[in-house]
Amino acid sequence: MSDKRRIIIDTDPGQDDAVAILLALASEELEVLGITAVAGNVPLTLTERNARIICDVAGRTDVPVFAGCHHPMTRKLVTAEEVHGKTGLDGMEIFEPKTPLQDMHGVDFILQSLAEHEPGSVTLCPLGPLTNLGEAIARDAATMQRAAEIVLMGGAYFEVGNVTPAAEFNIYVDPEAAAHVFSSGIKTTVMPLDVTHKILTTPERIAAFGALGNTCGAAIVGMTSFYERFDRHKYKQDGAPLHDPCVIAYLLEPGIFQGRFINVEIETRSTLTRGMTVADWWGVTNRLPNATFMGDADADRFFALLTRTISRLP
Ligand code: BDR
Ligand code: CA
Numbered sequence: 001m002s003d004k005r006r007i008i009i010d011t012d013p014g015q016d017d018a019v020a021i022l023l024a025l026a027s028e029e030l031e032v033l034g035i036t037a038v039a040g041n042v043p044l045t046l047t048e049r050n051a052r053i054i055c056d057v058a059g060r061t062d063v064p065v066f067a068g069c070h071h072p073m074t075r076k077l078v079t080a081e082e083v084h085g086k087t088g089l090d091g092m093e094i095f096e097p098k099t100p101l102q103d104m105h106g107v108d109f110i111l112q113s114l115a116e117h118e119p120g121s122v123t124l125c126p127l128g129p130l131t132n133l134g135e136a137i138a139r140d141a142a143t144m145q146r147a148a149e150i151v152l153m154g155g156a157y158f159e160v161g162n163v164t165p166a167a168e169f170n171i172y173v174d175p176e177a178a179a180h181v182f183s184s185g186i187k188t189t190v191m192p193l194d195v196t197h198k199i200l201t202t203p204e205r206i207a208a209f210g211a212l213g214n215t216c217g218a219a220i221v222g223m224t225s226f227y228e229r230f231d232r233h234k235y236k237q238d239g240a241p242l243h244d245p246c247v248i249a250y251l252l253e254p255g256i257f258q259g260r261f262i263n264v265e266i267e268t269r270s271t272l273t274r275g276m277t278v279a280d281w282w283g284v285t286n287r288l289p290n291a292t293f294m295g296d297a298d299a300d301r302f303f304a305l306l307t308r309t310i311s312r313l314p
Helices: 015-026 044-057 106-116 131-139 169-173 175-182 203-210 215-235 245-252 299-310
Strands: 005-011 030-037 065-067 101-105 122-126 149-153 188-191 257-262 264-266 277-279 291-297
Touching: 005 015, 005 106, 015 030, 015 044, 015 215, 015 245, 015 299, 030 044, 030 106, 030 245, 044 065, 044 101, 044 215, 065 106, 101 106, 106 122, 106 131, 122 131, 122 245, 131 175, 149 245, 169 175, 175 264, 188 245, 188 257, 203 215, 203 299, 215 299, 245 257, 245 291, 245 299
Parallel strands: 005 030, 005 122, 030 065, 065 101, 122 149, 149 188, 188 291
Antiparallel strands: 257 291, 264 277
């Protein structure tokens, strides 16, 4: 048996999702059982293709890629082309990938993988709206309990929101699915905006990917250069947050991040604060802790890990 940590990446690429996928595929410590696409930054037909394009670029046409849910559990899909561009991966070359799309639905793949591996041996890594995981919990909560952990990018406490004043995009798009995840009892670790807004793609850090001289480093330069224009303008900072790779970096070097085991509830009823992650950071309620919510990160250590690991790719 391989002693690598088995993961499933659930994703809506998205340039930052793409960097997270590359980091996972490059690492020696992780075995990517499969990638499940979900509708989010752009519609599902684009996110599943983008996931396959990234596998091609990494030289990993063997990684099984599945299409999951087309739209949130109960709501209309909200997308984010203004951030990610029309294709979702603007900034890099888009082509018809060789990596095939599997016939199985992404939710079936998640449940099947958990059923066939021993309990506690598969970690789920959602990088987009939590629709596929929410559906899987709604369909078969007992099988989902076999997951070792869910490590997700989503939510915010001190940073509050990026898509509305109250909510972060991934949770906002499908708050009902997020509520399923946070009430599931499955061990959950959260990379909110509080952390990802400290992981900024400065010009020096982007240049370091270019200096690697490999195809994947060049792809990251193209994607991050396009994607950062939106947040640079919005936040008036010297770089943009690289959200989703924080999930994979946490699996590889958890010491980069610091947080608290607290109660996190999802707002599903209000229209004003839809998708807010109500995080009891200060312990002012008697609600039981259900998630490790990160609050701080060492950005230099993160970029050292990311750059070093990406250098292993073509
Ligand atoms: C999250 O939303 C998406 O736009 C990014 O890919 C990331 O997963 C950040 O709010
Ligand atoms: Ca994402």
